[in-house]
Amino acid sequence: MASRDFWDGARRGVPIVLSASPFGALFGALAIDNGFSIVDALxxxxxxxxxxxxxxxxxxxxxAVQPWLIVLSVFAVNFRHVLYSASMARHIAHFSLVQKAAALFLLTDPQYAETEKRGERGEPVTFVWYMGLGLAIYLPWLVATALGAVFGGLIGDPKAIGLDVMLPIYFMALVLGFRRRDHWLPVVAVSSVVSVIAMRLVGSPWHVSIGALAGVVLAACLPVKSGETAR
Amino acid sequence: MSFDHLLPQDLRLIGVIILAAIATYLTRIGGAIMIARMEKIPPRMEAALNAVPAAVLSTLVAPAIVFGGMDVTIAILVAFVVGLRLSALPMLLAGWAVVMLLRSAGLF
Known part of the structure; x- marks a missing residue:
């Protein structure tokens, strides 16, 4: 039953929306703060x-970083999706090409996690179920962005209300979220130290690429552990 | 009251966003396309790919801890301790509370 699948997927989106919405609003508020308009943020x-x-x-x-470096950084942060889509491919192999194109546009961390779980349970990952979940995450993300942007447009100095610490803490939360991955600690340590040194010697934004490259090269050089834990 | 913040600031930003969106979409379809063409990802390549998010994101945190000022440093460290047990939201709340407390106490 298609509509039941849709709402089944949408229901799965509820806790995801609850935890993601503050970040959508945070993005909206910070976007205004960084010179975006509400339309830009949306x-x-x-x-x-x-x-x-x-x-x-x-x-x-x-x-005011060079545009190509912004695009490259966004690409680098999102690179994990390559692994997600590679490992998820078997669950959506029965989708048509157009369905795959639409489904992969909505691929996010929770979308990937829920799809993998459903596939593992042996329940069918139907296109309708997938879109129910995906849209239940996508549409509230836009609403949260808009609310944050409107609110962010009304507040003055972000430092006065403590917004400036939110971003580094949010990124640290994401870093901690990957802590069960192989070589996590040496990668984080090396990238952190190299980025701080690079910030001093070369300056922003190069510290991002230089620090990240150091950690990635280290991970490639360290002995490969048996047994995949990184999913 | 100005409404300038409602409208796009400049076309350059829209252009960057479009390119960023294309780059992001490529990562979302990339794995599925690759897997359709190739049997196995070399283990070292996979290890390198696995390290990408932690490596990139660390470079956004460490400089803030070192150069952000004492109030920011303390807030991030408190959030880190919270993050060892709890998720992102409590971390944000704790860090925010600490920095607001330090600032309203006039310490920084």
Missing amino acids: FMSATVFAGASQMVGLELFGH
């Missing part, structure tokens, strides 16, 4: 639809 949420990379993008744009 446009980015609607087309990029990837919270962490949106934060990175607006942060770099606020620092």
Whole structure:
């Protein structure tokens, strides 16, 4: 039953929306703060639809970083989706090409996690179920962005209401979220230290690419552990 | 009251967003396309890919801890301790509360 599948998927989206909406609103508020208009913020949420990379993008744009580096940074932060879509491919193999194109546009961390779980349980990952979940995440993301942007337009100095610490803490939360991955600690340590040194010696925004590259190269050079834990 | 903040600030930003959206979409379809063409990702490449998010995001946190000022440093460290047990939202609340407290006490 198609409509039941849709609402089944949409219901799965409820806790995701509850935890993601503050970040959507945060993005909206910070976007205004970094010189975005409300339309700019909504446009980015609607087309990029990837919270962490949106934060990175607006942060770099606020620092007047070269456009190609902003795009590259967004690409780098979102690179994990390559692994998601590779590992999810078997669950959506029966979708048509157009359905795949639409479904993959809505691919996010929770979307991936829920789809993998459903596939593992042996329940059918139907297109309708997938879109029910995906739209239940996508549409509230836009609403949260708009609310944050409207509110952000009314507040003055972000420092006065403590908004300036939110971004680094949010990114730290994401870093901690990956802590069960192989070589997490050495990668974080090396990227952190190298980025601080690079910020001093070379300056922003190069510290991002230089620090990230150091961690990634380290991970490629360390002995490969058996047994995949990183999913 | 100005309504300038409602409208797009400049076309350059819209252009950057469009390119960022295309780059993001490529990451979303990339894995599925790759897997359709290739049997196996080399283990070292997979290890490198796995490290990407933590490596990139660390570079956005560490400089803020070191150069952000004492109030920001304390708030982030408190949030870190909270984050060892709890999720992102409590971390944000704790860090925010700490920085507001420090600032309203006039310490920084």
